Amino acid sequence: MFTRRTLLSAAGAGAALAGSSFALPKLFEAEAAGVPLSPGVPAGVASIARLETLPGKKPLIKLADRAPNYEAPLDYFRTPITPNEEFFVRYHLSNIPEVDAKTYKIAVGGDGANGQATLTLDDLKAMPAYEVVAVNQCSGNRRGLSNPHVAGVEWGYGAMGCARWKGARLKDVLDKVGLKKEAIEVAFNGADGPVLDATPDFIKSLPVWKATDESTLVAYEMNGAPLPHFNGFPARLIAPGWTGTYWMKHLISVTALTKPQGGFWMNPAYRIPVGKFPVVAHFLSQENATSTPITEMVVNSLITSHADGAKVKAGKVTVSGLAWDAGYGIRSVEVSTDGGKTWSAASLGNDLGRYAFRPWSFELNAKRGNNTVMANATNAIGQTQTATLIWNPAGYHNNVMQSVTLVAG
Numbered sequence: 001m002f003t004r005r006t007l008l009s010a011a012g013a014g015a016a017l018a019g020s021s022f023a024l025p026k027l028f029e030a031e032a033a034g035v036p037l038s039p040g041v042p043a044g045v046a047s048i049a050r051l052e053t054l055p056g057k058k059p060l061i062k063l064a065d066r067a068p069n070y071e072a073p074l075d076y077f078r079t080p081i082t083p084n085e086e087f088f089v090r091y092h093l094s095n096i097p098e099v100d101a102k103t104y105k106i107a108v109g110g111d112g113a114n115g116q117a118t119l120t121l122d123d124l125k126a127m128p129a130y131e132v133v134a135v136n137q138c139s140g141n142r143r144g145l146s147n148p149h150v151a152g153v154e155w156g157y158g159a160m161g162c163a164r165w166k167g168a169r170l171k172d173v174l175d176k177v178g179l180k181k182e183a184i185e186v187a188f189n190g191a192d193g194p195v196l197d198a199t200p201d202f203i204k205s206l207p208v209w210k211a212t213d214e215s216t217l218v219a220y221e222m223n224g225a226p227l228p229h230f231n232g233f234p235a236r237l238i239a240p241g242w243t244g245t246y247w248m249k250h251l252i253s254v255t256a257l258t259k260p261q262g263g264f265w266m267n268p269a270y271r272i273p274v275g276k277f278p279v280v281a282h283f284l285s286q287e288n289a290t291s292t293p294i295t296e297m298v299v300n301s302l303i304t305s306h307a308d309g310a311k312v313k314a315g316k317v318t319v320s321g322l323a324w325d326a327g328y329g330i331r332s333v334e335v336s337t338d339g340g341k342t343w344s345a346a347s348l349g350n351d352l353g354r355y356a357f358r359p360w361s362f363e364l365n366a367k368r369g370n371n372t373v374m375a376n377a378t379n380a381i382g383q384t385q386t387a388t389l390i391w392n393p394a395g396y397h398n399n400v401m402q403s404v405t406l407v408a409g
């Protein structure tokens with residue numbers, strides 16, 4: 001069995017050996033000192049974090065030297081749709097080939113399927129197309145704010161984005177072969193792989209009920225354009241409401257299983273301790289007495305109009321942000337300017353769909369000096385954000401109410 005430590009060091013060694021299968025990112029000049037890190041990430045992050053511009057992207061905050069891991073700065077969250085060139089990038093493995101759309105294929109089959117099929121990109125595009133606006137958020141978003149700190153990519157607030165995804169339904173893809181009644185999970189692999197044999201390939205699975213949900217897509221378009229290479233060209237899985245780990249990029253196989261997928265990335269990775277978080281959507285075939293796979297995103301919000309410490313003029317200031325959940329829908333966002341003693345409703349903006357970022361805004365009457373603003377979102381099933389961190393070893397599901405201080409002069 002691999003421990004997290006041996007895995008990371010194997011991946012680190014791999015990065016050094018890796019042939020460059022994508023153009024090397026250019027260091028965004030003069031930014032090394034002024035990287036807009038989220039307040040609260042460990043001090044050591046500042047020494048590795050760099051603003052870098054990947055091909056086809058705007059500058060993103062690079063957080064790891066192994067596989068490419070880049071988060072979006074706060075500035076990129078001022079709109080509920082995240083532009084493709086501003087969308088974060090997360091990989092576990094360093095060998096990421098440029099996939100050729102002409103020869104690209106998805107193999108569909110498995111012991112839980114009645115047969116086998118191979119789909120090309122044209123085959124996918126010939127199927128009925130569906131669109132969904134959905135948040136893709138890494139399970140470990142805000143991990144860097146864990147206290148005590150935990151191992152892993154030390155994400156701040158920016159390991160997330162929301163896009164309009166277009167593609168074929170996964171259930172229609174599965175219909176090409178037909179599922180046996182014994183099928184319990186559907187597993188996914190991407191074209192990327194480990195550089196060293198010691199690192200397990202990144203394979204994920206979903207329970208059949210989620211795989212065949214009408215909003216689970218194999219997407220080939222993001223915001224009306226082909227997927228960027230770093231976000232999974234030419235096609236990736238979209239599992240709305242569930243954390244990004246299931247959203248397999250460069251999807252090359254869809255495998256129906258009659259037994260639980262047994263790989264490292266399903267167990268022990270990407271698990272939360274049983275009983276710590278409210279879990280509505282259970283992944284039963286992967287549950288055990290102590291841990292369960294992370295599934296749905298917890299309800300959350302982010303103040304995006306102002307960074308902590310921003311200078312404003314005393315008087316009327318519009319504070320705005322985004323809220324999101326697992327797809328139950330945002331019922332309300334409340335704001336407190338007295339450290340959580342009293343709360344007032346923010347105005348909700350355009351509803352782009354239940355899986356999307358919901359914009360909100362609040363008119364603050366800023367007094368001279370420090371004005372501390374907190375936001376708390378509530379969803380349609382009554383879940384709210386937490387006042388204190390629910391610490392867990394992987395730093396998942398951080399939905400602590402944020403506190404941002406505006407300095408009025």
Ligand SMILES: Nc1nc2c(c(=O)[nH]1)N[C@H]1C(S)=C(S)[C@@H](COP(=O)(O)O)O[C@H]1N2
Pocket residue numbers: 087088089090091092093136137138139189190191192202230231232243244245246247248249250
């Ligand atoms: N092929 C492949 N797909 C992947 C991953 C990966 O390492 N390889 N990482 C997953 C994780 S953990 C996340 S959070 C999302 C990130 O999506 P993005 O890079 O498009 O932002 O991709 C998912 N899909």
Ligand SMILES: [Mo]
Pocket residue numbers: 090137138139140244245
């Ligand atoms: Mo992730």
